[in-house]
Amino acid sequence: MEHLNALLNQHLQTAYSIESAEPYIQWQETRPEFDGDLTLVTFPFVKVIKKSPEALAQEFGSVLLQGSTSVLGFNVVKGFLNLTIASQDFVQTLQQTSFSHLPNNGKKMVVEYCSPNTNKPLHLGHVRNNLLGFSVANLHQSVGSNVAKVQVINDRGIHICKSMLAWQKFGNGETPESSGMKGDHLVGKFYVAYDQEFKRQVKSLMESGISQEEAEANAPILLEAREMLQKWEQGDADVMHLWKTMNDWVFKGFEATNQRMGVSFDKNYYESQTYLLGKKYVDFGLEKGVFYRKDDGSVWIDLTADGLDEKLVLRKDGTSVYITQDIGTALERFEDFHMDAMIYTVGNEQDYHFKVLFNILEKLGFEWAKNCYHLSYGMIELPTGKMKSREGTVVDADDLMQEMFEVAKERTSELGKIEGLSEQESDALFEMIGLGGLKYFLLKVDPKKKMVFNPEESIDTQGNTATFIQYVHARIKSILRKATQEGLNWEYSGNALELHPSEKDLVKKLIQFPQIRWDAAHQNNPGHLCNYIYDLAKTYNKFYTDCPIFKQPSPDPETVVFRLWLNQKTADCLKYATGLLGIGVPEKM
RNA sequence: GGUCUGGUAGCUCAGUUGGAUAGAGCAACUGCCUUCUAAGCAGUCGGUCGUGAGUUCGAAUCUCGCCCAGAUCACCA
Numbered sequence: 001m002e003h004l005n006a007l008l009n010q011h012l013q014t015a016y017s018i019e020s021a022e023p024y025i026q027w028q029e030t031r032p033e034f035d036g037d038l039t040l041v042t043f044p045f046v047k048v049i050k051k052s053p054e055a056l057a058q059e060f061g062s063v064l065l066q067g068s069t070s071v072l073g074f075n076v077v078k079g080f081l082n083l084t085i086a087s088q089d090f091v092q093t094l095q096q097t098s099f100s101h102l103p104n105n106g107k108k109m110v111v112e113y114c115s116p117n118t119n120k121p122l123h124l125g126h127v128r129n130n131l132l133g134f135s136v137a138n139l140h141q142s143v144g145s146n147v148a149k150v151q152v153i154n155d156r157g158i159h160i161c162k163s164m165l166a167w168q169k170f171g172n173g174e175t176p177e178s179s180g181m182k183g184d185h186l187v188g189k190f191y192v193a194y195d196q197e198f199k200r201q202v203k204s205l206m207e208s209g210i211s212q213e214e215a216e217a218n219a220p221i222l223l224e225a226r227e228m229l230q231k232w233e234q235g236d237a238d239v240m241h242l243w244k245t246m247n248d249w250v251f252k253g254f255e256a257t258n259q260r261m262g263v264s265f266d267k268n269y270y271e272s273q274t275y276l277l278g279k280k281y282v283d284f285g286l287e288k289g290v291f292y293r294k295d296d297g298s299v300w301i302d303l304t305a306d307g308l309d310e311k312l313v314l315r316k317d318g319t320s321v322y323i324t325q326d327i328g329t330a331l332e333r334f335e336d337f338h339m340d341a342m343i344y345t346v347g348n349e350q351d352y353h354f355k356v357l358f359n360i361l362e363k364l365g366f367e368w369a370k371n372c373y374h375l376s377y378g379m380i381e382l383p384t385g386k387m388k389s390r391e392g393t394v395v396d397a398d399d400l401m402q403e404m405f406e407v408a409k410e411r412t413s414e415l416g417k418i419e420g421l422s423e424q425e426s427d428a429l430f431e432m433i434g435l436g437g438l439k440y441f442l443l444k445v446d447p448k449k450k451m452v453f454n455p456e457e458s459i460d461t462q463g464n465t466a467t468f469i470q471y472v473h474a475r476i477k478s479i480l481r482k483a484t485q486e487g488l489n490w491e492y493s494g495n496a497l498e499l500h501p502s503e504k505d506l507v508k509k510l511i512q513f514p515q516i517r518w519d520a521a522h523q524n525n526p527g528h529l530c531n532y533i534y535d536l537a538k539t540y541n542k543f544y545t546d547c548p549i550f551k552q553p554s555p556d557p558e559t560v561v562f563r564l565w566l567n568q569k570t571a572d573c574l575k576y577a578t579g580l581l582g583i584g585v586p587e588k589m
Numbered sequence: 590g591g592u593c594u595g596g597u598a599g600c601u602c603a604g605u606u607g608g609a610u611a612g613a614g615c616a617a618c619u620g621c622c623u624u625c626u627a628a629g630c631a632g633u634c635g636g637u638c639g640u641g642a643g644u645u646c647g648a649a650u651c652u653c654g655c656c657c658a659g660a661u662c663a664c665c666a
Contacts, residue, residue: 463614
C-alpha cells in the first residue's frame, strides 16, 4: 500500500503541484457487494482539485493501474475507486505473518483483576472480571509488553468478622474436611448465616418498639462483630488464629476456582498487609501542598478545579480511607515492578473512584499515573434482576462452570462426537467446550456494557459461539490428519496461483490478525479479537465448502498444497487467538 | 440536582480516524449430508440506528437540546 501512496504523491506533485497526497488519502477495504479489494475515497481530493469525484477516481485509477503491477484493475462507483489487487500480494503477506508473540518491547505493565473478598465464594461478576483482566494481560503480552498479573485480596474488615462470628456461634467446629464443602463456600455459608441472624434480631428489636434505624445500629450480633474487628486490629491471638484459619480455607477455594477458569497471578496483595501503607504518602502530599489539613485534623484534597469533589484522604482520628489504601498499594506496586502503565480491572460502579485516584497520583507527581487505566466493565444482571449475595441470588462461579461442563457433555454425547475417546479425553473435551463457551460469551461483549445473563441462552452451541470456532479448528485438524495419512505435505513454495474468491477472502482475513490484535490490546478490549475470530471461522467455512481438497474432481497438486497450507495457517491463527482469550481448541470434536 | 455510561432487527450483539444500499448470530420459515466433521453451508423474513435540531459532499458515528435505563456524588470497601 505504501507504493500506491507514493504513486499518488508523485501524480499530485506533477499534475497539480500539490506537495503531499497523504492528508487526503483514505484507504478502506472494499465492501463485499462491490468488485475489488481496496478502495480509495476521492471526496477529500475534491476540496483541493476542482474536479468531480468520478473524474478523479478514473484518473487515479489509471495512474495506479499503469504504475503498479499489484493493481490488476479498477472500477469507479460514485466517488469510490475500487482496486483489484493481485492475490499474490496478499499471499506473500500471509507467508510473512506469524501467529505468535511480538518481540519484547521493553514496556512493563501491571494488570490487576479478580480482587475478591474472603467472606464468600467467587460469582459471575468475578468471572467476567477475571476473564477480562486475564485476556487483556495476554493481549499486552502478545504485543510485546512485560506484564505482571496481580490481585488484591480483601481479607480484613467488618464483613470478614461477620463470617467468623457466625462460624463461632453456629459452626460447631465445622471445617472443609468435616463438611466436604469447598472452603470458600463454607465460609460463605456463615456469611449468610450472620445476615439471617442479624435480620432476625433487627426484627425482634423492632417488635419491642425500636425504630428500624436504631435496631440496625444496635443489633447485638453487629456489636459483637465490631468488637471482633477491634480485637483483630489489636492483634488478639484467638481472633487472629480464627481469621488465619478461615482465610486459608477461602484461599484454597479461590485457587481451585481460578485454576479451573484458567487464570493465574504473579503476585497477590493482601489488604491486611497494605491497608496502612498509604498513610506515609499523606505527609508527602501535605509537604507538596497537594493535600491540606482541616481544623479537626482530617486531611483533604480539593479536586473541584478538575470537575471532581473535595475528597478525604485521612480521617481526623488519623486512620486511612479506601483511597489512601489505593494510593499506598499503587506505590508499593511501583516499587515491586517499576511499571510504565497499570490496568485496574474493576466494575464501573467505581468509575469515579479511579478518576480521583489517578488524578491524585498525577498531582503527587508520578509519571506512570498518566498511563493508569481503569478497565471498567458493566455489571451482570440476571433476567430476574440484580445479583445480591446476601439474598442468595448470585450465580456461583463453581456452579456455573460445572453447569457449562454438563451442558457440553450432554450436547456432545447427543451428537455422537465422543466415539473412540477415553473417558479422560471426553471429559477434557467437555471442559474445553463448556468453559470456552462461557468465556467467549462473556468476552465478546464490549466490557463497558452491562449484560443480562440468561443461563439457558448463554449455552448455545451454534452461530456466534466458541463452539463454532472450536468446531472449525477440529475440522481443519481432521483434514490435516487425512493429508498426513495420504502422505501429503503442505510446504507451500510461494508459487503464484489463480485463487478462488473464497481462497483470496481467507488469505485477506488472515493477514488482518496483527492489526486486530494491536487494536484489541491498545483499546483493552478482547471483544475485538472475539469478533475477528468468529469472522475468520465463518470465512474459513465458506472456503471449506467452496474449495475442497479430497473431493472429486481433485484439484491439481499445487492447489492441494496451497489449500492445505491455508488450512494450517487458519488453524495456527485460531489456536493462537483463542489462546489469548483463555479458550482452548480441540483436535477432534 | 451534578457527573459518568449505555439506548442499533422480536432477542443477544458488531459497526475502525464521519464514507457506498446499517451487518452477524438466535428465534421463525425454505433448500443442501453415498460423508475432506451438517455444532456446517446457501437462502427468506425482520430497521424512522431513543428523539428533535445542527455541522458536512456524506452522520449510527461529531455538536447541542430532550426522553429512557444504569452507576456514582460516604470519615463504606
